[in-house]
Amino acid sequence: MRKILSASLGTQLFVLQMAVVLLSAGGTAGVWTEHLRDQLERRHQQRALAIAEAVAGLPEVREAFAHPRPPSVLQPIALGVQAATGADYVVIANRDQIRYAHPNPELIGRRLSTDGSPVLSTGRAWTGVQTGTLGRSVRGKAPVRDASGAIIGLTSVGVLEETVAGQFGAALPPLLWTVLAVLLAGSAGAALIARRVRRQTFGLEPAEIASLLEQREGVLHGVKEGVVALDLQGRVTLLNDAARELLGLSPCDVGRRIEEMPLSDRMRDVLAGEDEGDDLVVLHRDRVLVLNRMPVAVRGRSNGWVVTLRDRTELVRLARALDQASSTTDALRAQAHEFANRMHTVVGLLELGEHETAIGYITRTTEVIGHHSAGIREKVADPTLAALLLAKSAEAAERGATLVLADDCRVEEGALGDPQDAVLVVGNLVANALDVLEEIGGTVEVSVRTEKDGLHVRVGDSGPGVSPALAEEVFREGFTTKVARSGPRGLGLALTRQACLRRGGWIRVHNAGGAVFTALLPRREEAA
Known part of the structure; x- marks a missing residue:
């Protein structure tokens, strides 16, 4: 038993199935054997009874009971019937159970060795198994009646158990061959099932399968990236902890179709494979996610897809902060370059002895810079937003453009x-x-003003504008008309719309001498 329990899974399955086949075939064979023996005994009993009733109904038999010497008449009749029917014996006895006919002539005139009183007393035929002078036999007994119907004796016909056993033995080989065929078929089936199980489990034992399952669960739920598995019908078959957290789903969503889940159209398109590509950027709630969708094949057959989700929210925030720092640096660099040019001009004027001209140049430059900064601070009192506009103004000048503030700017x-x-x-x-x-x-014309409902922003440029067909598409994450230089592109306008919608605002675009973007950013207390 220990050897079987320590054997491989295929061996255990083979032994278990063979045990089931042996028990089933053995039990069936035993039942059919007993049933066959009972059938043979019942058949011989009915045959013996039919012969006994036929002998008892012969007129010669009834008339022989009135003969001075009944055995001289009945013995030949009994032997003739015995020879004609193939019975092992035919016995005729009178009311007192004295034999008138018997295969052994020496027993004629003696009492029956078995009790025949039930037949004589009740007048009913009887069948059964008894042991007599010739051995154990299957018997049938019938009463002999005279012309008036009175019982005057009985007839007993029997078939020895040896004869029944011989017929039973002759009927056994087909049954045994059938059982053997069942055992062989069961063995072949058990071997095939064990082989199939071994192939499906890649030859792994239960302990190894359990270990792999534990490792799988540990890896799936331990990695920081989200993992979503989909079948061929688009149903979710697996969600690890990170995926549930990133998508805002629950374990109950496993088994549901993508269309039934509370996801954005963009997320559904990427998960379903309608939007193909690598490292696709999707905005979901307050997160920036990067998705990759790969097919899964098992034994060369497509079995579904697996989608990995990486949270790049902090990375995008850092990239935006870096962009702002870079913009500030560019602005400072531009100012430093411009300042160096002005200083070179002043030095040249001083070397030429044009002191008054140098003083006037410095005064005018200082007034222009101060007027520009003061103009921005006069319209935009918030220091952070004013600093941003001042940096963007310097960046615009460096890039060959001009940034101007609209007359309606007003931010307290x-x-x-x-x-x-x-x-x-x-x-x-x-x-x-x-x-x-x-x-x-x-x-670039910029208008920022605060109203009761929040901050109104309008940014227009003198460029070619936006096609009306793309008025909504430009706000979709991943949309860009620029060649990507580094990092994910097409997120700026998508993040802008997300920020406005999160606070209950809006953002739109139309053409008026170029693209004009307008947005409403409600106050936080109003958004709440």
């Missing part, structure tokens, strides 16, 4: 509260406008 100090979202919206819209004018130059 402290009106923005936390300026993070305002900086995100204004910075992205201005950066997008500068990208459009990078090769052709032009003007």
